[in-house]
Amino acid sequence: MSLAIFLQALIGGLINGATYGLIAVGLTLVFGVMRIINFAHGEFLMIAMYLGYFLWALAGVDPLVAILAATPVLMLCGIGLYGGIVRFALKVPEINQMAVTLGLSLLLQHLALMLFTGDNQLVTLPRSTAGIALGPVVVQVPQLLAGCASLVLLVVLYLVIHRTDFGLTMRAVSQSRDGASLSGISIGKVYRWSMAVGIGTLGVAGPLMVSMLYVNPHVGALFTLKAFVIVIVGGLGSFGGALLGAMIVGLAESLAGAWFSASVAASVPFLLLILVLLMRPQGLLVRRRA
């Protein structure tokens, strides 16, 4: 393999990794605070992608502007998800929680199939095919935009979690639910807003992605699985871990794609997941609890 192909795969992998990071951070945030795994996470990404697509197809809105509309809508979805379903799911056994979010994922997929049909949709802009040459490597403009926007948002999220009072209450609840409750933190409120932020990040990711990847009702399932891999590789509930995991998965996928067939490359993230689960089940960036 020539150096140029390797570099191309490397840059492509890192840029994909940044977008994956944005998707996975929402999942890990919700798990960190509520200890619930949302199997319908990818379906909310699918909704955000459709929002981006229809705003462009019906009103000609640029996906970058569509973020401003999609993010509040997805935050409302998150609040609705908490109030309508998750609030009750927290009271039932773990396997029932799994069943509830799996059921939601199936429901949203097939509702989307009913409303939008199974056709692939894509936003095509003049800049979609434009590329920027960096030495031997050509970077597609939509990819670059998505990568940069993801990094900016990840920085903003990091600051929210580590530098604001809301972030402090979130971290407190994630460390000790009862302790936080005794200190006067309203658990329900923190849960609701964590869900809003966790799902809201998808409102940024969705419109960015629909200009480089086809959206169809089943696109979310793939990203849910990838997001699982990422957060487990990095460590469930760890912000930095999700970012590291996303970069590793993005790179592994893109490098494997340069060497092997597409199908084998698709299995690489799962091989990685098995390896990490067996060697370091708590994830790369989380210390094992005593």
Next chain:
Amino acid sequence: MRDSKSLFISIALATLGFLAALSDRYLMDIFVLTCFYGTLAVSWNLMAGMTGLVSLGHALFVGIGAYSVAWGYSVHGWPPYVTWPMAVLLSVAAAAVIGALCFRYGLRGYFFSIATLAFSEVAFYVVSATNALGRSDGLMLLSADDPVLHLQFFEKWPYGLIILVILAATLWLGHALLRSRTGYYWRALRDNEEAAETLGVNARALKMRAFLISAAISGLCGAFYANYVAFVDPRSVLGVDLSIQMLVFSIIGGMSQLWGPLLGAALLVPVSDFLRGLTAIQGSNVIFYATLLIVLALALPQGIAGWVARRGRRRAAASLAQGERA
């Protein structure tokens, strides 16, 4: 004795279903699919509901079973009396490797579920890329010169009979296991692993036993599926959807009873087929059972079977109390 009663009732009802379906090919098809999913869900629940190991990758074993038959037949012309035992053995071997890794490193809860999911996804993509297994196009089982030997029947009822026997044997085996020492240990592990281990229960060996038995039955079901449908592809036998279906049937039917998952399949398979025929709307059957899943998982955490069993216990207690008063 109450337990034996429910075993006999479920087998008798399944036999009645078979007799009722004899009249019609379409009904027999529904019956076969109900028993197929029912057996799978019961075997899945031996792990999930009884031992507390929620697998999200059980399609892997169905896939191994189905591909053993499809590959053995279409490449070598092997008959079922060679390929079916091979299907079971290979499924058990795969479960032994996965189980050894997962239990050695103490994966529990969500982590075990996601590890099994990852194994089955790897198999999905590897099979989709393997030429000998027909890649993502799958393998077709063409008609044989000696159809009966290769379990190729024009009528559907022989398949109904075979799957009925498999179902009855699974129920009987599950019943016997749950009343044995092993079954009590399983439920002790499910309820509190640390406490059970403190009392001397060998958690790793017992979890492994549940995993192997469950995988063997799923592999057998996969072998049956390949002979019944005569076509196997990664999407139908190795997909995540199949693994999730076992969970759906078990949650709705109820995981606390052996027959709960069978009840779930018996309710959902016919209804979902009926809905598919009723409306032209794509996926209306999935919308129905996904909604049912969400509502039941929240409102009846023990499923329909758990609700029935609790009512039964309450009635028994009430009649006992009345007897004492009298």
